[in-house]
Amino acid sequence: MGTVLDSHFLALTAIVTVGYQSLFFLITALLRFDKVTDFAGTTNFVILAILTLLLKGAWHFRQIVLSLLVVIWGLRLGLFLLMRILQWGEDHRLDEMRNNLTKLTVFWILQALWVWTVSLPITIVNASERNPSLKPQDVIGWIMWSIGIVIEATADQQKLMFKNSPANRGKWCNTGLWKISRHPNYFGEILLWWGIFVSSTPVLKGAEFLVLFGPVFLTFLLLFLSGIPLLEASANRRFGTLEEYKIYRKRTSPLIPLPSALYERLPVWFKASFLLEIPLYRRGVHDDGLLN
Template sequence: MGTVLDSHFLALTAIVTVVYQFIFFVITALFKFDQVTDFAGSTNFVILAVLTLVVKGTWHFRQIVLTLLVVVWGLRLGIFLLMRILQWGEDRRFDEQRGNIVRLIIFWTLQAVWVWTVSLPLTIVNASDGGGSLRPADVIGWTMWVFGFLIEAAADQQKLSFKNSPENRGKWCDVGVWKWSRHPNYFGEMLLWWGIFVAASPVLEGAEYLVILGPLFLTLLLLFVSGIPLLEASADKKHGNSGAYRFYKKTTSPLILLPRGVYGNLPGWCKTIFLFEFPFYSRSLPQEKASGDSKNSKENELKDD
């Protein structure tokens, strides 16, 4: 596979991504209608996957499988997020952005970069001749995707059901896979995209291994920027005075699914180095009050997540 062909596909996907995101940016800016933001991001992956497969037209089994995996993920997530936000009525992430055009531009630019970068492994696979016969890396990658997809889908549905129950108002979600991770949906998403990269590796040569930037960018984004840090800060401010919440946070892994009995007994250095329990995830926790105050705080008096 030549670098010229790679460049053509990279340029094509970049142009399509920018145009697609710009259309939804205009809708958001003109009509203050931000319910389509997540749908725009998820479906952009689907468009790039199908487009690159059709344009190349080699229809190798590896290309078809990886394209289908991305399409299934994108459609499932896009439809789920759209239905959820239409049910809730508004996206609170944009409360401070609706009237600020600069912030909106930054958000939509980052979303375009996210889509294009994370799609890189599949883009290169579909730009190739298919990479020959299947290898163990294909099966390993597909297996990672299946587990990641199931975890993410289960986490999304379990939290939605939890939040839709009136008796859970003012509580944090700790049912299903949320008992084993504070952010299982993010863990599933990271796992499936690393699986895409692993399954793409038999095709990669030389500089093409730089497509590892796709899953790496996603991982860094969720760990340090717009994913876990924001949600941890929000949950700490709402529930930080609750002793039960502090116990939940202390005994529940931030990302990788682990039994509480295992995670809760691990030393702090182990949690930080191997399990992503970074100190800044807890910097928004309120200071400990006088003895007994946290015990007397009532969860049902706190705002909903």
């Protein structure tokens, strides 16, 4: 992607990612043990960030900061998800895949692509010889990352506390950030990875800007493939006939946190066009009136 060094780093990170994800895929497929799925994905990011930083050995300030941000995100989310799945016992996103090898294989291929492509900005920054002085993009990107991880971590903790309460057994989470977004954790994750990309741009030149594909792919994956669609479908199957749940959907933005009173009053065309209130997220819900 511009230099021989970049190409070597890209090839190395691809090999490491495929090998690491293949190991956990075999564990999942052979042992029917899917509790390590998210841990395998998030820790792979940590491995790539540390590996590329150590191999280059330049230790530029920007490289250290971005690598540290990725490590913090990966370790926090990876350990949180591992502890949560061990406590809860199952991942409803994988309900349709556990006994379907084809679907399971596609899921793990997508996870490997997710890790490798989303890591592209940090891979190229760590591989680069360039070390420009700090730019506004650096600060903007770090702020985006900071806001994103606070939102993601807060939403994760709020949902965990909600689910752990016996009084909420069999209910969907609608407290804290979940009152103003049906998926605030995904909003935080998308924001922080776009922040990583923005803060990498002072180093990028020419074709290296193709690392934009990383945050774009992450956004596409969470919005249209393995993120929100799977969780919405699962929730709709469980709660889709309940009037309270239909009201919650009408009043709550799918992704971008917005006050319920404001969101409910927005025109249907605006919600569908700009706030992702799309038919893909309505499977299992009948007569909710969102697209009438």
